[in-house]
Amino acid sequence: MSLGDDCHAWKKKTTDVKDQYDFKEVLGTGAFSEVVLAEELKTMRLVAIKCIPKKALEGKESNIENEIAVLHKIKHANIVSLEEIFESKSHLYLVMQLVSGGELFDRIIEKGFYTEKDASKLIQQILDAVKYLHDMGIVHRDLKPENLLYDSMDEDSKIMISDFGLSKIEGSDSVMSTACGTPGYVAPEVLAQKPYSKAVDCWSIGVIAYILLCGYPPFYDENDAKLFEQILKAEYEFDSPYWDDISDSAKDFIVHLMQKDPNARYTCDQALQHPWIAGDTALEKNIHESVSAQIKKNFAKSKWKQAFNATAVVRHMRRLQLGTSNEGPTTQAGEGSQDVDGGADSMSNCTFRCHPTSRV
Template identity: 55%
Template sequence: MDKLTRRYEIGQALGSGAFSEVRQAVDKNTGQQYAIKIIDKSKCAGKEGMIHSEVNILKKVKHENIISLIELYETETKLYLVMELVTGGELFDSIVEKGHYSEPESARIVYRILSAVNYLHDLGIAHRDLKPENLMFSDKTSNARIMIGDFGLSKIFNEEEVMKTACGTPGYVAPEVLKRKGYSRSVDLWSIGVITYILLVGYPPFYEENNAALFALIMKGDYEFDSPYWDNISKEAKDFISKLLVVDHEKRLDARAAIEHPWIKRFKPEENELVDNLRKLSVNSPESPATDIVGHFETDNNESADSEHEFERQETVVLQNSNPKQTAAERQSTAVNLVEKKPAGDGIRFLSLNLFIRPPLVKTNSSDYKDARLTYFSEHILPNYDIVALQEIYARGSSRQKKLISRAKEIGFSYYLRSPAQDLLKGFIDGGLLILSRYPIIHTTRLTFEKSINTDRFTAKGAIHAHIQISDDLRIHIFNTHLQSSPSVVVDLNDPVVTNRQKQLQELREMMINSVKQFGDSDPIILVGDMNVNSRFSKTIGRHSPEYSQMMNILKYGRITGEATSQDTILQFNDLLYERYNEHPITFGDSGEEGIVAYKDGQKRIAEKTLTEKSAVGCCQSIDYLFLANRSGPALKFETNENILVPTFV
C-alpha cells in the first residue's frame, strides 16, 4: 500500500461493484490520470476464481480497444489494479440518449469490437459477457475509441476446451449457454449480433417480461426485423446480424469471418483510423430523460412564473372544441376551462393532444413532418393554454421533447412531468407522455403497464399523474395515459389487444385510486389520453361500441360488466366529449380533402386529417378521451358557451 500511495495520488470514487470500487488516481511523477480498481478480498469469498481470471487476462492483453492493466499491487486484504482511465461513459448510456446509430456509425463501432474480440480469441480468451454496459468510450471527444472492459466472466481456454459454466447477461446470452451443453468462444459473436441489432434500432432482438419466456425465444432464435423500424436498414446489415444470431454455434460466423463481411468492409475505417463521429449527443447530458422526469424551472427573480394566473375558487367546467379554420392538430385537441362563472377564456385552459412525435425510424408515408408540426404547435397552439397533457411526444433518440419543454419554459410553463425512460431490455422506448403546467405540480405518480403486445412491446406505455395546485382552494388531479394500440380498425372483443387494453385499464384505475386517496375526496379528477378504444356508434346495434361500454364500466367500477356493489370504490367519470355532442367526435383518421367533407344534408362538416400510417386512412375512429370525475368537491359542471363556435363531426 505504501508503494502505491508513493506513486499515485488516489482521488474520488468513480464507481463500485459487489466486491470492488474504482477510484481516480494521478501518477505523482507524470501527472497522468488512471483508474484504480480496489478489490476487497474479504467480500469476494468464493469468487476468487473470477478475480484471478480477470487479473490473468488483463496481464495478457494489450489492444487499443481493450482497457489496459498498467500495474498490480496486492496486500493481505486488498488487490489494487492500476488501469487505463476511460472517461467517455458507457455505450449503453449513449444508445439510451441517442436512440440508435446510423449504419456507418454502427458498422465502425462493431468493427472495433470485432477487432478486439478477434485478438482475444487468438489468445484463447472468451469474454462471455459482451454488452453495451461493458463497452466504454475512451473519452468524450468525437473520435473516442470504443473500449472493452469488465473481464470478470472471461475465461482463458484451450482449443479443445468446452466451457460449461452458465454465465452472461440474459438478453445477450447465446442459446448454447442456456442449454448448458458446453460452448466456446462463439458465444461472443452471438452477443455482438445482439449489440449490432440494438445499435441500429435502439431495442433488442429478444424481449419478454420474464426470463423463462426470454430464454425460450433465444433458444429458438426467434426474432424479427420489425417494420417500420427496419424498413430503411440495408439488406447487408440484416444479413450480418442473421449470420451471428444463429442457434447452431458451428454455423455462426467467427470473429475473423465477421470482420470480412460485406457490411463491415463497406464502412470499415482505414487502418489506424480512429472511430470518428460516434456520438452526436453527450452521454452525460444534465437533462438525460433517464433521470429528468419531473422538473421545475426557476424564474430569474425567484418569483413564480404563473403568479399572474392566480385566481379565486373555481366552480364551473366549460369544454370547448376548435373552430373550422383550425388545423387538424387543433381539431384533434380538446380544451377545458375551469372558470368562476366568467366568459370562456378567462379561466384555466386545458389541452389534451396526441402529437404523433414518434421516435426516429418510425416515419409515416414519405415524411410525417415531425419538426414542422412541433414548431407549429409550440408557436401557435401551446401559448393559448395553461395546462397541457400530451401523448406520443417521445424522448427516445430525439431532442424534440427537450426542445418543447424548453419552449414551454420560455412562455411561462414552470412545471412539467414526463414518462420515465426505460433501459434497453425493458420498455426501451419511453412512454411518450408529457404534462406541462403554469401552476405548481405538488405531487406526482407514474405507472408503466405490466405488458404491451405487438409493436407496443417496444414502448413503456403507462400513465403519469400530476396533482396541480391551481389556487389556495382548488387542486386538480390530471391523469394522462396511452393504452395498447390495435393493428386494425375492427377488433373482436376476444382479440388479445382488447383483453390487454382492459388489463391496462384495470392497472390505470388502481393507480388513480391509490394516487388520490391520500389527498381526500374533494379534488376533481381529469383523465385524458389516447385510449385506442373506438367508441363510435355501431350502425347495426345503434349504440356505443361494446368495448367503449366495457371501458366505462372498468373505469367506474373496476369490472367489465355488471352493476356496482357496496364494496366497490366508484369513480363516477363523465365522458365530456360525448355529453357535449351527443356523439363521439372523430379524433383519428382521414375523411377527405383538407379535413372537410360534404355531408348528405349539404352541410360542410369537420373530419380529422391524419399524418399517421397509410393503413389508418379512412378509419375515422374516436379513440381520444377527456373524462371528469367531480367527486365530492366543488360543484363543477359541463356547460356550453354560445360565444364559442362548435363544429359538428361526421
C-alpha cells in the same frame, strides 16, 4: 497464441500504492471492491484503481485471479488495459487504464446525427478486439453495450471493451458449460446448458449490432422463461417500421452472427469480411431520431449496473479543466454505479442479471 504457463506472472508490487498514486473520488462500489479515480504523482495522469479487500476474496480467489490473469495478457487498442498490480497486507490494487468518454448509449443519444455507417464502425472495432481475444484463446462471455465505453470525449473517440470478470481462458479447464452472462445477450447453446466455445461472443456481437440499428433488443419479455424460450429458438424479427430504412446488408450481417447453430455462426474473421463491415453497403441515412427514442425507452439507466461510473469521470475531468478539482460531491452508489467486480462473484452461482423492458 495461448496464455500458457505464465498466467500468474503478474504478482504484485508490495510498495504502498499511495506512494505513487493520489486517490481522488470513488467511481463506484461493487459486491467486494470499489474503483477509485486516482492521479499518478509522477505524470499527473488519471487512472482507475480497483481496490479489493483481501478479506472479501476468501472463497473467491479463483474469480479475481482469473480476471487478473486475463487482463494482464491483453494489450489491444480497444480493450481497457491493466497497468499495474499492488498488494498490501489488507488489499489488492489493480491500476487500470481510465476511459473517460462515457457510455455507448449515452453518446448515441447525445448525437444529432447517427447512421448505419456509424454502427458499422463501432461493430468493426468490437470485432477487431474480440478477434484478438479469441486468437489468444480468451472468450469474453459477457459482451453487451454496458461493457462498451468511449476512450475519450473526442468526437472520433474509439470504443473500449471493459469488464473481464466472466472471461474464460479456453483450455485452462474443462469444456465451457457454465451458464453465465446477461440474459438478452446470451447465446442459445449457453441457455441449453450445452458445451460452448468462442462462438458465444459472436452471437453477442450480433445482438449488439441489432440494438445499435434499432434501439431495442431482439429478444424481450418480462418473463425470463419466455425470454429464454425466444433465445433458445433464435426467434427474432426485423420489425416494421423500425427496420424499414435499414439496409438488407445490415440485416444479412446480423443473421449470420445470430445463427442458432454455433457451427454455422460467423466467426470474427468472417464477420470482419462482410460487406457491411469491410465494404460500402452500410447506409449513411440519419437514423438518430428513431434509434435514440428506442434506447431511452428500452434501456433505463436504473435497470443496469454500469461497467463503471463514466459520469463521475467526466464530471471530475471537467472540474479539473475549470480549476475546481476539490469541489463538488463524490459519486454516490446508485447513480449509474458500477458492478466493479465484473460480475465474477455474483455470476459464480450462474444467476442472470435483469433484462431491458419491452419497447411496447
